[in-house]
Amino acid sequence: MTTATVAAAPAVRTEKAPGISPRGWIGFLFVAPNLLGVVAFTLIPLISVVLLAFTDWNLVSGFGGISFAGLDNFVAIAKDPGFWNAAGLTMVYVGVSVPLTVVLGLALGIALNRPLPGRAILRAIFFLPYIVNTVAIGMTWLMLMNPRAGLVNQVLGVFGIEPGWFASSHWALPALIVMAVWGGVGYCSLIYLSALQDAPKQLYEAADIDGAGLWAKFRTITWPSLLPTTIFLLVTLIIGASQGFGLIALITAGGPGDSTTTISYYMYQTGFQFYRFGYASAIGLVTFAGVLVLTLLTWRAQRGRALND
Amino acid sequence: MRNEVSRRGFLAGMAAVGAAAVVPGCSSGGGATSNVLQVWGGVPAASGPQKVVDAFQRKFPQYQVNYTRFVNDDRGNLKLDTALQGGVDIDVYFTYTQANLALRAGSGLAADLTDRVAADPDLKVFLDTDQPRAFLDAGRIKALATAREPYFVLFNEKLRERAGVELPHEWTIEQFRATARKLTTARTYGCYTIPDVARIKLGPNYWYDGDRSNFGDPHFEQAFRLGREMIADRSAFPWREVLARHLDAYQQNSFLTEEFHLWSTAPFNLRYLYDAKKYPHDFKVSFAPPPTVDGGDWNGGSYNNFVMVNPKSPKADAAWEFVKFWLTEGSGPMLAGGKLPTLGNVTDDQVVTGVLGKEPDKYFDVDSFRRVVLGADPKLSTDTRLAGFPEINLAYRQQRDLCWLGEKDPGPAIRDVRRLADAAIARTERSS
Numbered sequence: 001m002t003t004a005t006v007a008a009a010p011a012v013r014t015e016k017a018p019g020i021s022p023r024g025w026i027g028f029l030f031v032a033p034n035l036l037g038v039v040a041f042t043l044i045p046l047i048s049v050v051l052l053a054f055t056d057w058n059l060v061s062g063f064g065g066i067s068f069a070g071l072d073n074f075v076a077i078a079k080d081p082g083f084w085n086a087a088g089l090t091m092v093y094v095g096v097s098v099p100l101t102v103v104l105g106l107a108l109g110i111a112l113n114r115p116l117p118g119r120a121i122l123r124a125i126f127f128l129p130y131i132v133n134t135v136a137i138g139m140t141w142l143m144l145m146n147p148r149a150g151l152v153n154q155v156l157g158v159f160g161i162e163p164g165w166f167a168s169s170h171w172a173l174p175a176l177i178v179m180a181v182w183g184g185v186g187y188c189s190l191i192y193l194s195a196l197q198d199a200p201k202q203l204y205e206a207a208d209i210d211g212a213g214l215w216a217k218f219r220t221i222t223w224p225s226l227l228p229t230t231i232f233l234l235v236t237l238i239i240g241a242s243q244g245f246g247l248i249a250l251i252t253a254g255g256p257g258d259s260t261t262t263i264s265y266y267m268y269q270t271g272f273q274f275y276r277f278g279y280a281s282a283i284g285l286v287t288f289a290g291v292l293v294l295t296l297l298t299w300r301a302q303r304g305r306a307l308n309d
Numbered sequence: 310m311r312n313e314v315s316r317r318g319f320l321a322g323m324a325a326v327g328a329a330a331v332v333p334g335c336s337s338g339g340g341a342t343s344n345v346l347q348v349w350g351g352v353p354a355a356s357g358p359q360k361v362v363d364a365f366q367r368k369f370p371q372y373q374v375n376y377t378r379f380v381n382d383d384r385g386n387l388k389l390d391t392a393l394q395g396g397v398d399i400d401v402y403f404t405y406t407q408a409n410l411a412l413r414a415g416s417g418l419a420a421d422l423t424d425r426v427a428a429d430p431d432l433k434v435f436l437d438t439d440q441p442r443a444f445l446d447a448g449r450i451k452a453l454a455t456a457r458e459p460y461f462v463l464f465n466e467k468l469r470e471r472a473g474v475e476l477p478h479e480w481t482i483e484q485f486r487a488t489a490r491k492l493t494t495a496r497t498y499g500c501y502t503i504p505d506v507a508r509i510k511l512g513p514n515y516w517y518d519g520d521r522s523n524f525g526d527p528h529f530e531q532a533f534r535l536g537r538e539m540i541a542d543r544s545a546f547p548w549r550e551v552l553a554r555h556l557d558a559y560q561q562n563s564f565l566t567e568e569f570h571l572w573s574t575a576p577f578n579l580r581y582l583y584d585a586k587k588y589p590h591d592f593k594v595s596f597a598p599p600p601t602v603d604g605g606d607w608n609g610g611s612y613n614n615f616v617m618v619n620p621k622s623p624k625a626d627a628a629w630e631f632v633k634f635w636l637t638e639g640s641g642p643m644l645a646g647g648k649l650p651t652l653g654n655v656t657d658d659q660v661v662t663g664v665l666g667k668e669p670d671k672y673f674d675v676d677s678f679r680r681v682v683l684g685a686d687p688k689l690s691t692d693t694r695l696a697g698f699p700e701i702n703l704a705y706r707q708q709r710d711l712c713w714l715g716e717k718d719p720g721p722a723i724r725d726v727r728r729l730a731d732a733a734i735a736r737t738e739r740s741s
Binding site: 056058059060061062065142145146147148164165166167168169170255256257258269272273274275 | 383384387390391393394412413416417418548549550551552553554555699700703706707708710711714716717740
C-alpha cells in the first residue's frame with residue numbers, strides 16, 4: 001500500500017504541471033462564457049480606468065483624442081474644492097450609515113433569534129427592503145418625505161418638526177442616510193442571524209452555571225463570536241456605501257446645491273455630464289485607494305479579538 | 310503534451326477574445342453598415358418623425374429609412390456619442406443641447422454642410438450669422454436647426470377673467486410680477502417660475518464676457534432676487550415643492566390642475582393642453598409674449614433641434630436628401646410635437662391645427678396664439694460660445710436652487726456662480 005501511494009504521487013504531480021489536459025481544457029470551456037464576461041466587463045474597464053487616469057479625454061473625440069496628461073489629473077484633484085466637498089460628504093454618509101446599519105442589524109438579529117410568534121414572517125418582512133427595486137424604494141421615500149404632504153412630516157408635524165428632506169441642503173443627506181439604513185438593516189440582521197445560530201452553545205451553558213447576566217454573556221461570548229461577521233459586514237457596507245449612486249441619481253441628482261454630491265455622483269458628473277473621462281478616472285482611482293485603506297484599517301482593527309483567535 | 314494548453318495561455322486567449330469583442334465597440338473604425346438610412350432622434354417616432362420618414366420614402370422610394378429614438382437626457386446622449394464614436398451605422402442624427410453640439414462638431418462627428426447649404430437657394434437662411442440658425446464650427450456649418458422654439462406666457466382664461474386681469478400684448482418684468490400677484494389666490498400660485506430675465510436683456514452668449522463669465526451683470530442677481538421674492542410672497546410656486554416633487558419635468562400637470570397660473574413655456578408643451586383624454590381640464594389657454602427687461606426684448610427661446618450628418622456615413626448624398634426633406638416638406642408632421650419649422654415653410658392654418666390640435670378653438674384663444682406666435686417675429690438666440698457650458702449650467706442650477714429655497718442670499722449665490730463659471734471657462738479654454 002505504501003509503495004503504491006509513493007509511486008502514485010509523482011504521477012499526480014506530472015498531470016498538474018505545467019499545462020492542462022484536453023479534458024481539463026473542456027472544463028475551462030464551461031466557465032469560458034463567464035470568464036469572457038469578467039474580462040470584457042470588469043478586467044478591461046478596470047485597466048482602462050487606470051490608464052485613462054493619466055490622460056485628458058472626452059470620449060467623443062475617440063481614441064485619437066486621448067492626450068497624455070501625466071499626473072495633472074491628480075494634481076487637479078488635490079486642488080479641486082468640489083472633490084474635497086464630495087469626499088467629506090461621502091465620509092459623513094459612510095461614517096453614519098454604516099455603523100447605524102450594523103448596530104440596528106445586530107439588535108434586530110438578536111431579537112429575531114429569540115422564539116417569537118410569526119418569526120419567519122418577521123424575518124422576511126425585515127429583509128424585504130434589501131431586495132426591492134431601487135427605483136421603487138426611491139419613489140416611495142420621495143412621497144413619504146414630501147415636506148408638505150408626506151407621511152413622515154405629517155407625523156413629525158405633531159411635534160412641531162417639519163424638515164425639508166430632499167428639498168433642503170441641510171436635510172437631504174440625512175434623508176439619504178435614513179433610506180440607506182432602512183435598506184440595509186434587514187440584510188445585516190439576516191447575516192447576524194446565521195452567525196448567532198453558530199454561536200457556541202456550551203459557552204452559554206457554562207456562563208449560565210456561573211450565573212452570568214445577559215450583558216456579561218453578550219460581552220464575553222456573543223460579541224466575540226460575532227466579530228468576524230461584523231468585520232465582514234463593515235467591509236462590504238463601507239465599500240457599498242462609498243459607491244452609493246442609484247438613490248442619489250434618482251432622488252436628488254446631487255442637490256440641493258451640492259449637498260448630496262458624494263464621490264460616486266461627482267465622478268458621474270465629471271465623466272458623463274462634463275465628458276472629462278480622464279479626470280473622472282483619476283477620481284475613481286483616488287477613491288479606490290481611499291476605500292482600500294479604510295477597509296484594511298477595519299480589517300486590522302479586529303485582528304486577535306475574535307472568539308476563535 | 311502538444312495537445313495541452315497552458316493556463317496562462319488560455320487566460321491570455323480569453324483576454325484577447327474579450328478585447329476583440331469590446332474594442333470594436335470603442336474604436337473609431339466603421340461597424341456593419343446597411344443600405345437603410347439610419348436616423349437617430351430624441352422625439353418619439355409617433356410624435357411626427359415616423360410620418361416624415363414615411364413621406365420621404367413615398368417621394369424617394371429608392372431609399373429606406375429607419376428612425377431610432379434615443380432619450381434626450383445624459384444617458385441617452387452618451388448612448389448616441391458612444392454609438393457614433395464606435396462606428397455604429399448612423400447617417401443622420403439630432404442634437405438638442407448646445408454643449409453636445411459643440412462637443413460633437415468639435416470632435417469630428419459632424420459633416421461639413423457648408424457647400425451643400427450654399428448651393429441650395431431654399432436654405433440660404435442658414436447662412437445668416439446675425440440670428441444664426443446653423444451651428445458653425447471654425448466658420449463651417451456643422452448642424453442645422455430644424456425647429457424654432459419661441460417662448461411665451463400662457464394664461465388660464467377662466468382664472469384670468471375671474472381675477473379681472475387684462476391679457477397683455479406687451480409688458481415688462483415688473484408688470485409680470487404685478488400680474489402674478491393679482492392672480493395669486495388661496496389655492497393657486499401666480500406663476501410657476503419667472504422668465505429668464507438675463508437672457509431677455511442680454512440675448513445670445515449671455516453667460517460670457519470676453520474670456521470670463523458675465524455673471525457680474527446685475528440682471529443675473531436680479532433674476533435670483535425676483536424669483537426668491539415672488540416665492541416668498543406666494544406669487545411664484547414654492548421651490549421646495551418643485552424639488553420635492555421633481556416638478557420640473559411635470560409642470561403641465563400642475564398647470565392643468567390649476568396649482569399655478571402663469572406658465573412661461575414653449576410650443577413643445579402645448580401638446581398636453583389639447584389632449585383632453587389624458588389631460589382633462591375645463592379652461593381655455595391664451596398667449597402673451599414674454600415680458601421685456603429694461604428695454605431688452607430677446608424672446609428667451611432659440612433655434613433648436615439641430616440635425617447633423619455623420620461624416621463617416623457612406624450614404625452622404627442620401628443623408629443630405631433626407632435632411633433637406635426634413636427641413637422643407639417634412640416640417641408639417643413635426644408640428645404635432647410643437648416643432649415650429651425653422652424655414653417657416655408651412656401656412657399659419659397648418660401651424661394652428663398642427664400645434665393646437667384638431668379643435669384649437671375648444672382649448673385655446675387662437676387669436677392670441679396668432680398674434681404672439683405667428684404674427685410676431687421674436688428675437689431668438691442661439692449660443693455660439695460654449696466653453697465650460699455643462700459646468701456653468703450645473704453651477705447656475707445649484708446656486709439658483711439654494712437661493713430659491715431661501716438658504717442663500719441672491720448676492721452670494723450669483724457670486725458663487727461667477728466664481729465657478731470663471732474657473733470652468735479658464736479650464737476649458739486652457740485645455741482646448
